[in-house]
Amino acid sequence: MTILVEISSEAEVNLAAQAVARGIALEQYASKLLEDAAISRPTGKGRLTRESLDAMLSRIGEGAEYRPKLPTSAFSRESFYEDRT
Numbered sequence: 001m002t003i004l005v006e007i008s009s010e011a012e013v014n015l016a017a018q019a020v021a022r023g024i025a026l027e028q029y030a031s032k033l034l035e036d037a038a039i040s041r042p043t044g045k046g047r048l049t050r051e052s053l054d055a056m057l058s059r060i061g062e063g064a065e066y067r068p069k070l071p072t073s074a075f076s077r078e079s080f081y082e083d084r085t
Contacts, residue, residue: 003034
């Protein structure tokens with residue numbers, strides 16, 4: 001299959017440099033990147049069961065008793081940006 005893709009000149013330079021570093025043609029390297037990306041994408045057809053959700057949340061909560069207790073004000077938008085004015 002042939003696909004025509006427009007990329008920025010900066011991306012083209014970077015892509016060409018990566019292809020040269022690997023000793024392959026630019027077109028071959030770009031094709032490999034697209035194929036790898038298409039294959040490694042999750043399909044989204046998985047189902048999260050109640051049991052696996054409970055297990056995941058339990059693992060997240062492990063050791064919670066050792067974490068510092070913070071007031072809810074510590075999670076306000078202002079608190080994240082207080083050092084930036």
